[in-house]
Amino acid sequence: MTSLSRAAERPSSWPLLLGLCLLSWLFGLALSLPCGVERAVHHWEEQLNDQVVIALPATGNEPSGQTNKLSQALTATFPKAHPTLLPDRDVARILASWSTPWEGPLPRLFTLSYHGEMNTLTTLVHNITPEAIIVPPPPQMAKLAPLMAALRKAASHVALAAGLAAALVVPALLYLAARTIALANRQQQAVLLSLGKAVTTLHHILARRMALTAFLGGLAGIILLLPSLMLITSALRPLLRLPATTGLFPTVPPQSFLPPMLWGTFCLMPFLMALAGWGMTYLVCARQGRHPS
Numbered sequence: 001m002t003s004l005s006r007a008a009e010r011p012s013s014w015p016l017l018l019g020l021c022l023l024s025w026l027f028g029l030a031l032s033l034p035c036g037v038e039r040a041v042h043h044w045e046e047q048l049n050d051q052v053v054i055a056l057p058a059t060g061n062e063p064s065g066q067t068n069k070l071s072q073a074l075t076a077t078f079p080k081a082h083p084t085l086l087p088d089r090d091v092a093r094i095l096a097s098w099s100t101p102w103e104g105p106l107p108r109l110f111t112l113s114y115h116g117e118m119n120t121l122t123t124l125v126h127n128i129t130p131e132a133i134i135v136p137p138p139p140q141m142a143k144l145a146p147l148m149a150a151l152r153k154a155a156s157h158v159a160l161a162a163g164l165a166a167a168l169v170v171p172a173l174l175y176l177a178a179r180t181i182a183l184a185n186r187q188q189q190a191v192l193l194s195l196g197k198a199v200t201t202l203h204h205i206l207a208r209r210m211a212l213t214a215f216l217g218g219l220a221g222i223i224l225l226l227p228s229l230m231l232i233t234s235a236l237r238p239l240l241r242l243p244a245t246t247g248l249f250p251t252v253p254p255q256s257f258l259p260p261m262l263w264g265t266f267c268l269m270p271f272l273m274a275l276a277g278w279g280m281t282y283l284v285c286a287r288q289g290r291h292p293s
Helices: 002-007 014-047 065-077 087-100 120-130 140-184 187-196 200-240 260-290
Strands: 052-056 108-112 131-137
Touching: 014 140, 052 065, 052 087, 052 120, 065 108, 065 120, 065 187, 087 108, 108 200, 140 187, 140 200, 140 260, 187 260, 200 260
Parallel strands: none
Antiparallel strands: 052 108, 052 131
């Protein structure tokens, strides 16, 4: 078998290796894009300030009767909004971020996650405390919602196009490489047939070589995909309000908003490429042995 392995022709595997590397990277990016964009946008939406702030005039250290009445009315009318009366330390921190250090008694601040009509909330609050000030959240969600929808749609379309391209080109590339190997070893196969020997061993040798090349190409593509995802996440870090990385190297796996199941798919991809390359080469060589030209 060793002599037969040495006698087998070895066409250059670099074109196949580079092609499978690029296609594995493209296919992995196509799988990552829709899921990563969806999770990134969801993370970004969670970071937005959607809290309505209700400020009541300062009345001393203890909550006034109007404060208690407003708290009960908000809880009864909007229970899902989770109205909360902030403690003094949080009020002082918020006021310090708004203006110069606050002097005198602190006002009472309520926060609630309210997404309904502001007129309804304003009417309720002013019926109880006419001097209350209502600060709505910034309208960033309303302005950026069309952009986020377009981003999700574009990610899905790009992923679909890239995935279909990779799914169509990979079998064609494997068949072309298998056909090249079979033609390069046609003379050795003809000699074995003329001697009445089985060519199965030669087919297995060629198929194993093809599987190894396909595995290395797929593995190189997945290794190339990791820094690509890190680079994309780092570029979007300020927009998505992600925490800054510490140290020279980021965490592994990178914070790319991909589920663990997708990382498992990436790990299986080189083995699937190797299996496809082995089967394609063995079938092409076996077919050429049955129908020599």
